[in-house]
Structures are given as C-alpha cells and as structure tokens.
Amino acid sequence: MSGETKVAALPSVHAVRHGPAWVPQGSQFSGLYLREIIKTFRNPFVIVITIAQPFMWLAFFGSSFGNVGNSAFFDQTVLHAPVGTTFIQFLLPGVLSTSMLSIGMFGSMSTIQDKRFGFMKRVLITPTSKATVYLTKTLGSATRGLVQIPVMLVAAWAFGVPFLGGVLDWLGFILGLTLLGVGFSAFFLAMTASSTDWQTPGVISNFITMPLMFASGALFPASNYPRWMQLIANYNPVGYASLLGRQVVVYGSFDWTYLGYLAVFAAAMLILGTAVASRYLKVE
Amino acid sequence: MSDENGDAIVAEGLTKRYGAITAVDHVNFRVPSGSVFGLLGPNGAGKTTIIKVLTGLSDMTEGTARVAGYDVRKEPMHVKERIGWVAAEVILDDDLSGWENLWLQAKLQRLSGWTVRAEQLLEYFELSDRRKDKVGKYSTGMRKKMEIALALLHQPAIIFMDEPTIGLDPNVRRMLWKLITGVNREFGVTVLLTSHYIEEADSLCDRVAIIDHGKFVATGTPSELKSRVRADFIELETKGDVSEERLRAVPGVSEVRSQGKAWILKVSSAEDVLPGLFAALKGDVIRRINVEKPSLESVFIDITGKRMDQAGGGDVQDFRKFYMQVRRARQ
Numbered sequence: 001m002s003g004e005t006k007v008a009a010l011p012s013v014h015a016v017r018h019g020p021a022w023v024p025q026g027s028q029f030s031g032l033y034l035r036e037i038i039k040t041f042r043n044p045f046v047i048v049i050t051i052a053q054p055f056m057w058l059a060f061f062g063s064s065f066g067n068v069g070n071s072a073f074f075d076q077t078v079l080h081a082p083v084g085t086t087f088i089q090f091l092l093p094g095v096l097s098t099s100m101l102s103i104g105m106f107g108s109m110s111t112i113q114d115k116r117f118g119f120m121k122r123v124l125i126t127p128t129s130k131a132t133v134y135l136t137k138t139l140g141s142a143t144r145g146l147v148q149i150p151v152m153l154v155a156a157w158a159f160g161v162p163f164l165g166g167v168l169d170w171l172g173f174i175l176g177l178t179l180l181g182v183g184f185s186a187f188f189l190a191m192t193a194s195s196t197d198w199q200t201p202g203v204i205s206n207f208i209t210m211p212l213m214f215a216s217g218a219l220f221p222a223s224n225y226p227r228w229m230q231l232i233a234n235y236n237p238v239g240y241a242s243l244l245g246r247q248v249v250v251y252g253s254f255d256w257t258y259l260g261y262l263a264v265f266a267a268a269m270l271i272l273g274t275a276v277a278s279r280y281l282k283v284e
Numbered sequence: 285m286s287d288e289n290g291d292a293i294v295a296e297g298l299t300k301r302y303g304a305i306t307a308v309d310h311v312n313f314r315v316p317s318g319s320v321f322g323l324l325g326p327n328g329a330g331k332t333t334i335i336k337v338l339t340g341l342s343d344m345t346e347g348t349a350r351v352a353g354y355d356v357r358k359e360p361m362h363v364k365e366r367i368g369w370v371a372a373e374v375i376l377d378d379d380l381s382g383w384e385n386l387w388l389q390a391k392l393q394r395l396s397g398w399t400v401r402a403e404q405l406l407e408y409f410e411l412s413d414r415r416k417d418k419v420g421k422y423s424t425g426m427r428k429k430m431e432i433a434l435a436l437l438h439q440p441a442i443i444f445m446d447e448p449t450i451g452l453d454p455n456v457r458r459m460l461w462k463l464i465t466g467v468n469r470e471f472g473v474t475v476l477l478t479s480h481y482i483e484e485a486d487s488l489c490d491r492v493a494i495i496d497h498g499k500f501v502a503t504g505t506p507s508e509l510k511s512r513v514r515a516d517f518i519e520l521e522t523k524g525d526v527s528e529e530r531l532r533a534v535p536g537v538s539e540v541r542s543q544g545k546a547w548i549l550k551v552s553s554a555e556d557v558l559p560g561l562f563a564a565l566k567g568d569v570i571r572r573i574n575v576e577k578p579s580l581e582s583v584f585i586d587i588t589g590k591r592m593d594q595a596g597g598g599d600v601q602d603f604r605k606f607y608m609q610v611r612r613a614r615q
C-alpha cells in the first residue's frame with residue numbers, strides 16, 4: 001500500500017448499460033466458460049496430469065505383451081481381433097475412453113475451490129443461474145479432457161499403431177469421446193454439487209474408475225468376461241466408446257449405434273445434472 | 285430503482301435460521317433510496333447474514349424483502365442486475381489479471397460498452413499500471429480497491445459493503461470513506477454497509493441500525509441515537525476486588541454493571557463523578573479507566589450492557605478473516 005494515497009475526486013465515469021440478451025444466460029455462459037479455459041492453460045499442471053495417465057497406460061500396459069510378437073493365437077483367442085492386430089492398437093481406443101472417466105474430477109475440484117474461496121458468491125450475486133455455472137464447469141472439464149486426444153494420437157503413431165479408418169471415422173470417434181467426457185463430467189459435477197470437501201471428487205473417482213474401466217471391454221474384449229461382468233459392460237458408456245473406437249482403429253469401420261448410445265448418455269447426464277445443480281449447488 | 289415509496293430496500297420480518305442458530309431474527313427496516321444505511325454490531329451479530337439474504341445469496345427462512353423495487357425471493361435476477369457487492373474478505377479470481385476480473389464481471393452482468401468505464405475506474409483507483417498483473421499479486425489495499433471497482437462497474441443502484449475498511453491502512457480507509465460518500469452523493473447510489481467501527485458508522489451513515497444477536501436493538505440517525513443516551517459511561521478495572529455497593533454509593537452513578545473483571549458505570553457526567561469515584565476507590569490500584577462520552581458505542585453499552593468489541597468475540601470464522609483482524613489490530 002502506498003503511504004500517501006491521494007484522494008482524487010470521483011471521476012464522472014462513463015455510463016454503461018445491460019446489453020440485449022439474445023440468448024438467455026449467453027453472456028454469463030461465455031464468460032464463465034472462457035474463464036475455465038484461461039485458467040486451464042495458465043495451470044498446465046492439470047493438463048500434464050491428464051495426459052500423463054493415459055500415456056502411461058498405453059506405454060506400460062500396452063507393452064505388456066511386447067514379447068508375444070505377431071502371434072495369430074494371441075490375436076484370435078485373447079483379443080478376438082484380426083490376425084496382425086497389435087495390443088497397443090487394440091488398447092488405444094480403450095485407454096482414450098477410460099481417460100474420459102476421471103476428467104470430471106478436476107472440474108469438481110475447481111468448483112469446490114470456487115466455493116471455498118468465496119468466488120461462487122461473487123458469481124451468484126450477479127444475474128447468473130446455477131445451471132449456467134454447472135454447465136460451464138462441465139464443458140470446461142470436457143474440454144480439458146479433449147486436449148489429450150491429439151497428444152495421444154501422436155503417441156500412438158509413435159508406437160506404430162496403423163491408422164485404419166477414414167478421417168470422418170476418426171472424427172466420429174472423437175465426437176464419441178467428447179460425448180463420453182461431457183457425460184462423465186456432468187455426472188461428477190452433479191455428484192459434488194453440494195459438496196465443499198476437497199476429498200469428495202477423489203473418492204468418487206476411485207469408486208467409479210475401477211469397475212467402469214475393467215467391466216467395459218476397454219482393456220480386453222468383453223467376450224472373455226464372465227456373464228455378470230458382461231452385463232455391466234453392456235450398459236457401460238466407457239464400453240460403447242471403446243467399441244466405437246475399436247471399430248475405427250482395428251477394423252477401419254464405423255458403428256453409428258454406439259455413437260447414438262453415447263449421445264443419449266451425455267444428454268441424460270446433462271439434463272439430470274442441470275436439474276440437480278439448479279437445486280443443490282451450494283454457494284459456499 | 286426503488287419501490288413506490290422511494291425505498292431502495294424494504295425488509296419485513298426478515299429471519300434467517302441456520303439449524304438451531306437464529307442469525308437474523310424478525311428484522312424490519314427501510315432504506316430510503318439514495319441514502320447510506322449502516323448495520324453496526326459485534327462479531328456474529330448477523331450483519332453478513334442480512335447482506336446474504338438481501339442479495340439472494342442465501343434464502344431467507346421467513347419474511348419478505350424488496351431490493352431495488354423487486355422481490356428478492358420472486359425476482360432475484362432483477363435484483364442482481366441492480367446491486368453491487370463488496371465482501372469483507374475480498375473475493376477476486378487470483379489467477380486472472382485485474383482487467384480480466386473486470387471483463388468477467390462485465391460478462392456476468394451482460395454489459396455492453398463497458399471498457400471506457402472500466403478504464404476510468406482503474407484510473408481512479410490508481411490500478412491502471414497493474415491491470416495486466418494477476419490480482420493474486422496485489423496488496424491487500426489494491427485488492428480491496430479492485431473489488432470496489434468490480435462492484436461499481438455495472439452502475440448498480442445499491443451497493444452492499446460488508447466491513448468495507450477492515451484490514452486497510454488509515455489512508456486507504458479515509459479514501460474509501462470519501463469514495464463511499466462520493467458514490468452516494470454524486471450518483472445517488474444507495475449504500476448498505478456493515479461495520480464494527482463506531483466512527484465509520486457515525487461519519488458515513490445517514491441512518492444506523494445497531495444489531496445484536498440477530499435483532500435490531502436501536503435504529504436512527506447517529507445523532508438521534510446519541511441523544512437518546514443522556515449519560516457517560518466509565519469503564520473501570522482495578523487490581524483488587526471492589527464491591528458493587530461501594531461503586532453504587534458514589535454520587536452521580538446511576539447504574540453499575542460488571543463485564544468480566546471490569547465494571548461499567550453509567551453516570552450523569554463523567555467530569556462530575558470522577559473525583560467522587562477516586563475518593564471512593566482510595567487505596568485500590570486502578571488498572572484501567574476509560575470514559576465513553578455519548579457515541580454509538582455508548583448507545584450499544586446502554587442497551588446491551590457490554591462494549592461492542594467485547595460482545596460476540598471468539599467468532600473468527602476463517603483464517604482470512606482472522607488474518608484481517610490481526611492486520612487491523614497491528615495498525
């Protein structure tokens with residue numbers, strides 16, 4: 001603080017007015033969403049963590065069968081895939097899908113930080129709805145999750161994964177991953193809407209990651225599972241995204257049904273989550 | 285920006301309960317448009333809670349409130365477009381620069397053509413050259429000024445200021461006082477502020493409500509309130525024990541109350557009573573003696589029987605607030 005603070009006369013400050021609301025909450029939405037993006041890129045640590053995890057899965061887990069070589073037996077009985085498929089190639093869609101599971105965790109944590117530091121009050125004392133806060137946090141998380149996709153694709157290419165499928169197939173797969181990321185972020189943020197405890201997001205993440213990752217066909221084909229695990233896999237969105245991706249990466253084809261399932265999942269989570277957050281989002 | 289009667293704020297039967305705690309207890313008041321209204325009270329009295337309820341940050345348990353002409357419960361968004369808020373603990377996004385904080389506020393208030401005004405506000409608060417720095421790197425006083433700039437950006441009709449000068453050095457405090465008066469006079473902005481600084485409430489506010497345990501114990505202009513107490517208070521602490529009877533026997537003493545180890549004596553006039561008091565205390569060592577001439581403090585003492593800084597107390601809610609109080613104590 002300066003020792004001598006001059007007391008200037010109050011300036012005859014320029015008048016402002018409220019702009020038109022072409023889209024209700026549009027201005028608040030874009031402001032808060034951009035805030036999420038700006039903050040993400042100012043704190044690259046979160047991005048590094050988000051990318052490191054799937055990368056390590058691909059590098060370490062994907063190399064676990066490195067010595068098997070090109071074994072027709074392995075491809076046919078373990079992977080249920082065409083002869084010549086490598087395990088990394090088989091794994092890539094599963095790892096990308098699995099990594100969407102926990103991206104909501106960072107969104108939840110930043111929401112809890114906003115509550116604890118009082119910033120949520122600063123936002124909610126303006127004409128901003130709780131639904132807007134919730135949706136921008138959800139989309140912010142999903143966006144953070146998507147940043148890892150290009151990096152992972154480059155990594156996969158470096159590991160020698162052949163890029164089957166056309167550009168449109170790949171874009172469709174990325175859209176599927178986006179829907180999965182939005183769905184799980186929406187889920188996470190709804191679950192922690194009324195929480196102010198730093199630990200909650202981590203607990204939820206631990207709780208859902210394990211079953212949804214293993215009972216999904218993301219790491220191994222679900223056809224090798226016992227019946228009860230197949231049952232979970234049949235309703236597991238991580239599985240839809242993995243299968244959608246595997247069609248592209250291993251067979252070079254595209255299955256619209258899976259994309260449809262993912263769209264339904266994302267929409268359902270967004271609608272449910274918005275309803276929950278409008279009611280239960282805590283201010284502090 | 286007011287209702288039919290020209291009131292910026294009308295609260296009726298305003299009540300807020302947190303479980304078993306009644307933080308605000310059936311409070312009624314009106315704040316005329318264009319005036320400065322002060323809530324004065326000790327820690328935990330319910331000042332912040334009143335602001336939270338009036339701004340729609342937290343739901344009232346009972347009662348009704350109209351702010352800027354709109355019902356807080358039914359039309360909260362209309363209220364929120366017309367109010368500004370300065371938090372006691374200074375809330376900004378520390379990862380964003382000063383300018384980005386202003387930008388976000390403009391987005392949240394859906395403002396168009398706000399940049400000229402934002403620049404003028406930065407200029408006024410002497411923050412122009414720091415606009416690109418993250419506000420996390422600002423000093424306490426700069427952060428406070430930034431927060432007030434945010435509160436003024438959208439030209440609110442009413443500004444809520446929760447302990448606006450807590451933790452600030454005397455220069456910045458005086459500057460803020462001038463600013464609050466200026467904003468009020470020149471723009472007709474209604475100000476509702478809370479404080480536990482007697483002088484602050486006395487010099488800034490057109491009307492003051494003294495609040496204790498969630499209830500208004502007195503309301504009026506500072507001079508009205510002071511004239512109600514036609515007495516001085518003497519606060520006295522001695523080394524040994526003094527009996528209450530001995531103090532009561534001193535001529536001119538009309539009331540004696542104990543507060544911890546100290547006594548509070550209500551007297552007609554301190555100047556007349558002191559010689560008699562010293563005579564009566566003969567032999568006892570006086571640790572501390574304090575004379576309170578009519579002031580808002582003496583109004584509080586008169587009604588509640590305790591000093592404002594000794595009421596409540598021990599209610600430090602979080603570290604930041606504690607830190608602020610330590611800073612204040614060190615000044």
Ligand SMILES: Nc1ncnc2c1ncn2[C@@H]1O[C@H](COP(=O)(O)OP(=O)(O)OP(=O)(O)O)[C@@H](O)[C@H]1O
Nearest residue numbers: 302305307325326327328329330331332333334599
């Ligand atoms: N979120 C909450 N949950 C439970 N109790 C609360 C909550 N907020 C406030 N209270 C209680 O309500 C009462 C009034 O608190 P409030 O913050 O309004 O006091 P205040 O007058 O602003 O005090 P201070 O001068 O310390 O800021 C206190 O007893 C406090 O503990």
Ligand SMILES: [Mg+2]
Nearest residue numbers: 331332372446
């Ligand atoms: Mg307070």
